[in-house]
Amino acid sequence: MKLIASPTSPFSRKVRIVAAEKHIEYELVVDAPWESDSKVSDYNPLGKVPVWVFEDGKTLFDSRVIVEYLDSVSPVGHLIPTDPRARIAVKRCEALADGIVDAAVLTYLERKRPEVQQSQDWIDHQLGKVRAGLAAMSHEMGMANWCVGDSYTLADIATGCALGYLDFRFPELDWRRSQPHLSEYFDRIVQRPTFKDTVPVA
Ligand SMILES: N[C@@H](CCC(=O)N[C@@H](CS)C(=O)NCC(=O)O)C(=O)O
Known part of the structure; x- marks a missing residue:
């Protein structure tokens, strides 16, 4: 799995922190959506980071959707309560x-x-x-x-x-x-x- 993210993006940071707290491994792909050579739009029609890319090429955006997914797939340290x-x-x-x-x-x-x-x-x-x-x-x-x-x-x-x-x-x-x-x-x-x-x- 890959995370397309920018090192200055606070939304990307939120996802990186959640993934780290949950011990979920992924490949970090740095991409600045403002740059002319950015590939972000190939993965997210809205052209924004972060984007989560599964092995089969399917993608998740935005950060709220990604963190909800990450919290649900690993039992390590729940970050979103069930109540x-x-x-x-x-x-x-x-x-x-x-x-x-x-x-x-x-x-x-x-x-x-x-x-x-x-x-x-x-x-x-x-x-x-x-x-x-x-x-x-x-x-x-x-x-x-x-x-x-x-x-x-x-x-x-x-x-x-x-x-x-x-x-x-x-x-x-x-x-x-x-x-x-x-x-x-x-x-x-x-x-x-x-x-x-x-x-x-x-
Ligand atoms: N609601 C989105 C916001 C993402 C967002 O605004 N990302 C900014 C970087 S901080 C971006 O990629 N902007 C590029 C653009 O608007 O073209 C999320 O939570 O993922």
Whole structure:
């Protein structure tokens, strides 16, 4: 099996962490979907990473589908609870974290366009979602040790990847100052080897 991924993509990082936590082996194929020689569209009509490729050539996308599959195929350390309420709480946290990343990625891409074509209104609109998403993330977590319940789940992986992406691409947002508990929590989860092994590099 192969994972087509970009080393800077937080969605790819989420899948890599889940696969590592579950001890699932695969071949990592690095592909940057923005490059003209990218082959990602051959595997995902939406042209986005990550993509999971099975031995028979069939594929899975997007990251939420892939991680759900990976969690279900290995009994090692369940990351998505089976209890319906806990399960949907984890998926909701993942949606919030992924939504923050979606808005952050759109902001990053807008800022990469030639300056005259950039829309400050669009950037502000997206950054508003990032800030509101962070505030909700922090509020919902309160002073708890984990995003959902009393153990490490997919919600923590998605949250950690979102916060790591903000540190990587938006250090000027300085989210840690307004979210001190989230900051302590983040410092704790990034000590996990699976987070350390997947730190984004430009
Ligand atoms: N919802 C998708 C989002 C994936 C996504 O936006 N990936 C970005 C990289 S971080 C990408 O490949 N973008 C290429 C493009 O939009 O053309 C997922 O969870 O997999």
